[in-house]
Amino acid sequence: MSDTPRHRKSATTKPLSPERRDFLRASGVLGLGLASSGLALHPGSARAAEPPKRGGTLRVAVPAAKSIDPLKIDSAGAIAIVQQVGEYLVWAEPDLSLRPVLATAWHTPDGGKTWIFELRRGVRFHDGREMTADDVVATFERLVDPKQASVARAQIPFLKPGDTTKVDRHTVKFALDRPVGEFPYYTQIYNAIILPHDYAGDFAKHPVGTGPFRMVDYKPQQHARFERNPDYWDAGKPYLDAVHLGLYGSPQPMILALQGGGADMMLGISSIDAKPLLDKPDIRIARAHSSATRLLAMRVDRKPFDDRRVREAVALCLNREAMLEVLLGGAGELGNDHPVAPIFGDHIRLKQRRRDIAHAKQLLAQAGHPTGFDIDLYTGDYLELPQYAILAQQMLAPAGIRVKLHVEPLNTYYDHWTEVDFGLTDWTGRTTPSQILSAAFGGHSEWNAAHWKHPGFDKLVAELEATVDPRQRDRLANRAAAMLHDDVPAAIAYFIDLLRPMRRNVRGVEANMSQYLDLTRAWLA
Known part of the structure; x- marks a missing residue:
């Protein structure tokens, strides 16, 4: 097995480090009980004794995609499409251990x-060429090249052009500009699909990867079709x-397709939209604990959110317990504005922020808004975001914050989401x-929608990235969380258990903490 990053300096490998296991046990992820929301957690081992059946076509309903160029993808549907064609060096399992994929081992000497x-030997791209270190180097160099339209640079700021080099045909070296103790996890950011070294940016026309399926047809806003890769490196797969x-523009048509037999599963669903499916005997809803969240970001460089008191007032208006129950059916965890x-298992020791309209009004008056103010709130039409926006509008009103909602198609929202004053x-x-903190x-960061800048924070996150000692990590994570909680560039009301509905004959595929879609082991009973 390959090295997990939270231990040792060299490659004595275990599937899950003791520190990571301690973190998970402390946070309750190992052996976690279920919330009484009517949603079951289906572990992948539940049907391990049943032999897979080969053949058939799996139909999956996913959100529409604006672009499927791996360098530019930033929506769930596009990511799902690309992940059928290409693969990452590693794959994070539900317990946060790392499964070797195109890499077989990794270590840090310093x-x-x-x-x-x-790298794994004998892997071939769909065009027949062998995958080598040249392809891995070229992939990561493209991701960090400032001349490329890559959205990945914000996620791997410690990797610069020229930092990824070839050691030999099947070995690659990453020389980061600072220590990052969990760097292997960053090789699975969704843009890091390994592509041929001569990739020319025409993925929709020439989709070449190493993955279990070959894309044979793609019609934007309609569908993507794939056929089994007969030369896949993992012998016998896919099934x-x-x-x-x-591809669908909103959740309701996806639900109708699943209910009516036009789809076998959905990529994801909100707890609200899942309610009509709970009593369907032929449908199950898989559930994965995650760090997925919603950021109600406030532009700190523009009025009225340039005043910290206004941002805190917004956070104080949110009834987080009610939002967790109404929007998620209890399938999640309370958030505290970080x-x-x-x-993750980091023991954050901050007093939970709770709704306090009187204090919110007081803060607004001190900031020069005794009667409140008017503000436009923008969000995308995806999962529970529209319902969240409506609840936020209602919860902010008693403090005098008058919200006008703009619920846009997700692709439209992502065209300007970092530029709006108030965005969900x-x-x-x-x-x-550290991935989401940075x-x-x-x-x-190009994704810093609040435009919040704090040099001390950046230094702190860099220390957190570099640290493998659990006590030191705990201290640094608490300091980073406290900075965000106190300055409130964004209100974070909850963390989400991700849901994936599917017909009961769909096997070998479960919910994923990042809403990723691995169909390598999927089969139809």
């Missing part, structure tokens, strides 16, 4: 600043003959806290 990855991803989720954005679950709030 405490996290340099990482050496050994399916074909996959059909139907993104360090319980699944879905954030996919990450596998380490991407959402880093001073130089």
Whole structure:
């Protein structure tokens, strides 16, 4: 097995480090009980004794995609499409251990600043060429090249052009600009699909990867069709003959397709939309604990949110317990205006912020808004975001904050989500806290929708990234969480258990903490 990053300096490998296991046990992820929401958690081992059946076409309903260029994808539907064609170096399992995929082993000789990855031999791209170190180097160089339209740079700021090099045909070295103890997790950011070294940016026309399926047809806003890759490196897989991803503009048509037999599963669903499916005997809803959350971001460089008191007032208006119950059916965890989720196992010791309209009014008056103010709130039409926006509108009203809602098609919202003054954005679950801390709030991050900058925070996150000692990590995570909780660039009301509805004959595929879609082991009973 390959090295997990939270232990040792070299490659004595275990599937899950003791520190990570302690974190998970402390947070309740190992052996976690279920909330009484009517939603079952279906572990992947539940049907392990049943032999897979080969053949058939799996039909999956996913959100519409604006672009399927791996360098530019930023929506769940596009990510799902690309993940059938291409693969990552590693894959994060539900317990946050790392499964080798295109890499078979990895280690750091110097405490996290340099990482050496050994590549799987005999892997071939769909065009017949062997995957080598040249392809891995070219993939990561494209991701960080400032001349490329890559959305990945915000997620891997410590990797610069020229930092990824070839050691030999099947070995790659990453020389980071600072130690990052959990760097292997970053090789599974959704843009990091390994592509041929001569990839020309025409993925929709020439989709070439190493994955279990080959894309044979793609019609934007309609569908993507795939056929089994007969030369897949993992002998005997995939089990399916074909996959059909139907692209939909909103959840309701997806639900109707699942109910009416036009789809076998959905990529994801909100707890609200899942309610009509709970009593359907032929449908089950898989559930995964995650760090996925929603950021109600406030532009700190524009009025009225340039005043911290106004931002705190917004946070004080939210009834988090009610939102968790109404929007998620209890399938999640309370948030406290920072993104360090319980699944990470960091013991955050902050007093839980609770609704206090009187205090919110007092803060607004002190900030020069004794009668409140008017504000436009933008969000996308995806999962429970529209319902969240409506609840927020209702909860802010008693303090005098008069909200006008703009619920836009998800693709439209993502065209300007970092530019609006007040925006509600879905954030996919990450596998380490530093990933979302740096991407959402880093001073130089392109995804910092609040435009919040704090040099001390950036330094703190860099220390957290580099640290493998659990006590030190705990201290640093608490400081980072406290900074965000106190300055409130974004209100974070809850963390989400991700749901994936499917017909009961769908086997070998479960919910995923990042809403990723791995169909390598999927089959139809």
